[in-house]
Amino acid sequence: MDNWLWCLKTDTPQEGYELAILLSQKGVQYTQTSEEIRRVLRPQYAHDANSLIAVSQVIAINFQTVAAANNYWNAPSYY
Amino acid sequence: MDNWLWCLKTDTPQEGYELAILLSQKGVQYTQTSEEIRRVLRPQYAHDANSLIAVSQVIAINFQTVAAANNYWNAPSYY
């Protein structure tokens, strides 16, 4: 797979949350590499409340990682 | 998406818990961007005990992040 993840640092918590979304999507893409099949599956989970809750959970777990990497955006970063 | 998350700091644990709820909802909103479809799905999970438990779990995971970001509201913050 091409380069897609260089750094876990983001400027703001919202960008960090959006990086967590990307990480969650990549877990699916590595496992199902066909973009066409993923497109077929999309309505299956985007219209199912339990699937959407499960997606939000994966994002929450990845957001924990991104937030820790950014020291919760609390302190100035010297990296 | 518009700006919705500037900071993980809150004044009280309860506000932190409510921010965790917002984070959990955002995970759904980013994945299903149609407000109309989300409105249709709402009764599906709001009347199902297992879905509600799953929602509470996502909130719990996000609350871990928010609580850590606030040093558990234990110490004065100098940020």
Add this chain to the structure above:
Amino acid sequence: MDNWLWCLKTDTPQEGYELAILLSQKGVQYTQTSEEIRRVLRPQYAHDANSLIAVSQVIAINFQTVAAANNYWNAPSYY
């Protein structure tokens, strides 16, 4: 919602565990605000082993947060 969470500190681990239960219930209450509907749903999960296991998992996640906030009740607290 009224104030219900002022502090994550508790005197004992057991009170911390009971606070974790409260946090888990609140995640449901914020999502399904009708007390009547929640009362109807209660037998649905209280008589289902898998639902009860799922509830115990949410409590476990919240207990991680409460335990960390209390430094695992290991050291005297100076807050």
Add this chain to the structure above:
Amino acid sequence: MDNWLWCLKTDTPQEGYELAILLSQKGVQYTQTSEEIRRVLRPQYAHDANSLIAVSQVIAINFQTVAAANNYWNAPSYY
């Protein structure tokens, strides 16, 4: 409920694991307080592989908490 949790410290990792089991059971007991109903439900999950995996997951989450509270049994404790 009577007192059942005074301390998260244990002498050995195995006792810590067994405390994690107790914590996982308590989450069920607080939610379904009838011992009789819990006894009825027991065969339901003790003979279902997915339920047993779910139980093991709750134990794993609680073990994280107990292990952290004991500093992973790595260092002498001065508490």
Add this chain to the structure above:
Amino acid sequence: MDNWLWCLKTDTPQEGYELAILLSQKGVQYTQTSEEIRRVLRPQYAHDANSLIAVSQVIAINFQTVAAANNYWNAPSYY
């Protein structure tokens, strides 16, 4: 149950991962103590993709604990 867990330290990450597998199995064994029943259940989950994913998740959670106990095998241990 006999002694089975004396220490969370391992020499290598792979041994740590294998300890995480043992911890995951023990959660099942404590809950379903009959070796015979567990043998019956084994094909049920070993041939089901979702069960195998769930098993891998329990291992992942236990591996977090073991890895932290070993300081991620990064530094020399003086214990």
Add this chain to the structure above:
Amino acid sequence: MDNWLWCLKTDTPQEGYELAILLSQKGVQYTQTSEEIRRVLRPQYAHDANSLIAVSQVIAINFQTVAAANNYWNAPSYY
């Protein structure tokens, strides 16, 4: 099983994410050792949105471990 995990350190976050994928796969392989059966099961989860979300969750949990082991790739490593 042969040696497959020597170190949790990686040069980049993306390599860390890919190590998290390997860890997630290994949890399945240790539990279902037959490569043939795993090949049969593959289409079962690779075409099911909920399974793919579950896989992404396992990866996310393992990525937390790998990211922590690498200090989130923020600081130079002196190990």
